[in-house]
Amino acid sequence: MKTAIHSAVSENISFLGMELQAVPPSVLHPPMTEKAMRARKKYLRQKEVRALELKNARERNRKKLGMKILQHVFKKSKQSDGFKFEFQIENEVREIFTTWADEVVQNFLGSLEERWEWHRKLTAGDFLSLRHIRDQLPQELVEAYDKFQEQVDKYLSPVQARKALEKEERRVEEEEERKYAKRTVDDLTRLCVKVDAPIELVRKAVKMAGFTNSMGRPRPIKLLIALEDTDIIKWYAGVGRRWLDFFCCCHNFKMVKIVVTYHLRFSCILTLAEKHESTKLEAIKHYTKDLKVSDLNGNEEVYFPTEREVKMMGDQNLSDPRPVDGALSLALIRLAYDEPSYSCIAHFCDRMDTVFYRVRLLQNRLNVNPSVEEKWVSGMGAIHESLNRKCLPLCSDHINDLYMGKITLQDIDCTSFVDVD
Known part of the structure; x- marks a missing residue:
């Protein structure tokens, strides 16, 4: 190495x-920054406000609906002999109001502030708690009052609820302290x-291949204009998907996703716009940012990773990656060739409905020698010079697989290339 x-x-x-x-370990799994913590608290506050708005709207609608039900029941009771009319709805009405009442009670008991307020109102300053007053009142009234106060203390006293909240707050604080201590010890002992991913080399490769200009902004690749629209998108998709698959296990995978979803995507859009002599906005309007194309039957197909798909990609394990070098440094130009058909030169394929494609190499287009490390991307492979401008017959399935990176030149019989002037 x-x-x-x-x-x-x-x-x-x-x-x-x-x-x-x-x-x-803290480098791989950093703790939340103060800015992130503030953003999280802000989000939780907004979530509470939205929940309160929904609760108020639900109570308002419930009140309107309840009034309509009461008006309807009262109207029917006046028009008939009590509640004796065609449809017996008193049980349904009773069930609806019982359900609503239970929900209101549960919401009330779950609110510490409301329980505290009602407990204060029902227990503070009552003259029945004075001894010289109690002695002058009937014993039944005093006992009823005492039982009422017991029920008030049982259901409305916020002491137990407050203790439970304080206990939960202490548990959260202790958990945070334990995590901080463990993180500190791990940083010192593990x-x-x-x-x-070598992001600078990736950016250099992107610039060298022509995806970006000297300012680092996406630009079209004129060599690909000769391809069909679908093949242009497949070529970009092959490069992008192989980069995403290869670097999926990297800590800075997010930077690779930015390169794919911005530089490669908009370079493809600009290439399509250049081919059809249109603007970038017109190309986006036609193909969308997800680069959708239609097949012969009018069905939409998506080859390039969509913005949502790239955004949802997370850290994964490295498994059987395919190199990006072959896709990045190789372009296949379709030829109009009327000679008798050749069989597909992909291994184990005997199909005769083939199309000829000419190999165009990146180093020849740029007039760069891959052996010169100063001009070439360090560590990036290059296809041998002898394959430049060679022609290969491929069926529709294998040219699609070659564009998309499912196969490489190693899966093709390179001794069966055809010379076409």
């Missing part, structure tokens, strides 16, 4: 095109391996 590492913490090593470094 041509790498000698002296410090596992201050240096990193390159492995499979990725950068490995030993770091404390080291983890951080895997990073």
Whole structure:
């Protein structure tokens, strides 16, 4: 690997095109910043406000509906002999109002402030609690009052609820302190391996391939204008999906997603706009940002990863990745060739309905020698010069797989290339 590492913490090593470094656990799983905590508290407050608005709206609608039901029942009772009319609805009305009353009581008992307020009103300053008054009153009245106060203390006293809330707050604080202590100890005693994508090399490759200009903004690739619209999108999709699959296990995967969803996506849109001599907005209006195309039957197909799909991608394990180099440094130009058909040169394929494609290599288009490290992207592979401008017959399935990165040139019989002038 041509790498000698002296410090596992201050240096990193390159492995499979990725950068490995030993770091404390807090680097891989950093605690929430103050800004994030403020944003979370703001979100929780907004959530409480929305819940309160929904509660008020529900109570308002419930009141209106209850009044309508009462008016209807009262009207029917006046028009008939009591509640004796065609449809017996008193049980349904009673059930509805019972359900509403139970919900109101449960909401009331769940509110500490309301219980506290009613408990204060029903227990403070009552003259029946004075001894010289109680002695002058009938015993039945005094006992009824005492029982009433017991029920008030039982159901409305906020002491138990407040103790439960305080206990929950203490538990949350203790849990935060325990997590902080564990995180501090782990940072001092443990080291983890951080895997990073070489984002600077990715950006250099993007710039060298022509996805971006000198300012780092997306630009069209004129070589691809000769392709069909679907093939242009498939070419970009093959590069983007292979990058996403290859670097899915990296800590800075978010940066790779930005490169794919912004630089590659808009470079594809600009290439399509350049081909049809339209503006970027017109191309977006026609293909949408998800780069949708229609097949012969009019069904929409999506090859490039959608913005939502890229956004939802998370950390995954590295599994059987396919290199991006072949897709990035190779373009296949379809030829109009009227000679007799050749069989598809993909391994184990005998289909005769093939189309000829000419190989165009990136290093020849840029006039760059891949062996010169200063001009080429370090660690990026290159296809051999002998394959440039060679023609290969491929069926529709395998040209699609080659564009999308499901197969590479290793899955093709390169000895069966055809020379076409």
